Amino acid sequence: MTKKALLVMAYGTPYKEEDILPYYTHIRHGRPPSDEALQDLTERYEAIGGISPLAKTTENQAQAVLDMLNEQDKENEYELFIGLKHITPFIEEAVQSINEAGIKEVVTVVLAPHYSEFSVGSYNKRAREEAEKFGINVKSVDDFYRQEPFLDFWVDAVQGAFKEIPAEEHDATAVIVSAHSLPEKIKEHNDPYPSQLEETAELLKSRVNLKNVHVGWQSEGNTPDPWLGPDVQDLTRDLDGTFKYKHYIYLPLGFVCEHLEVLYDNDYECKVVTDEIGAGYHRPTMPNTDSRFIQAMVNELLAL
Structure with a gap:
């Protein structure tokens, strides 16, 4: 050995x-x-x-x-x-x-x-x-993120979230896939990060036959430089204005456990927005040690 x-x-x-x-x-x-x-x-x-x-x-x-x-x-x-x-x-x-x-x-x-x-x-x-x-x-x-066990976890997570929502309202439910935002300047170097998140959303869609999947970013740093967007809170308001979804399922799958960015930025800040627009807030348990x-x-x- x-x-x-x-x-x-x-x-x-x-x-x-x-x-x-x-x-x-x-x-x-x-x-x-x-x-x-x-x-x-x-x-x-x-x-x-x-x-x-x-x-x-x-x-x-x-x-x-x-x-x-x-x-x-x-x-x-x-x-x-x-x-x-x-x-x-x-x-x-x-x-x-x-x-x-x-x-x-x-x-x-x-x-x-x-x-x-x-x-x-x-x-x-x-x-x-x-x-x-x-x-x-x-x-x-x-x-x-391409590993089948990783995708299996999130497939189960999003399916579990849909079980909390009446079947007749599934078509009026948005899934927001997100990761930690980074400065926009990474795009100048053809950094793979943004496309990898988009790819993860597509991999999930193909496995669960999801309809209303949107990609957002969250927890951006407090700097003068622009960061990757749209921010999940702004995205939620924009989607409400366009589609009037009744439920929002947040999948912060760029993160790996319950911590500040999820417990505050999602469970508090995003829920403030869903409460404001009169929609349901849903966020599955994070992977942790699954x-x-x-x-x-x-x-x-x-x-x-």
Whole structure:
């Protein structure tokens, strides 16, 4: 058996309220946020119960990937390391720990199904650059949204959501597929991210025979640059003006678990809009540690 490291990377989240300022400062490349911006973020966390459940869920997802990978790969034995983008353990710290463990072969996966140079690409680059310092070989998963188990999960999710809606109102139901917005400038470099989300929507449509599927973006950053749109809230209002849908099913499938962007940006902000227009709000449970979601990542890791 060959010993390898499994490096699972994710965005990271504050562990406690005191972490919010340094976390937000790191996201802003070392520039502290204004008091107003910090207060706004703190209030968003308070609105979902204090602090995001993301940290624990990331650990659970990483452990689930490790367990399944070790079970299915009969030639290698993996040890788990977690590396985060904006809070400790940072990606570089995780690679340093891999080096200290004496492991020279690493496979990596980011807890995000779609690829952008701006997101997953930046995680992989940080891991690779740190690994080069120690002569560690890195192989990385870029995306896993085409994996059948991933699609199976979301097929079941959207079908489950339709069961909450009277059959006679299915034709008056919109499905909004979304992911985290990124700056529009990524299009200048032919970044695959926008087309991958569109493709995911088409893959779902072909499997469920969905009629009213719309692609939106959410959770854009607070910067002067334009971000990918339409924003899901604006999209909902526009669709109401054009189609008068009675129900909206939100599938934030660019995300992987219940956290701030889903619990606040969808369950609070989008619901404000559906309440305002008198439509029903629906959002299936996120993948979290569902075995199909975990298998999608493991399939890609085994193929490296």
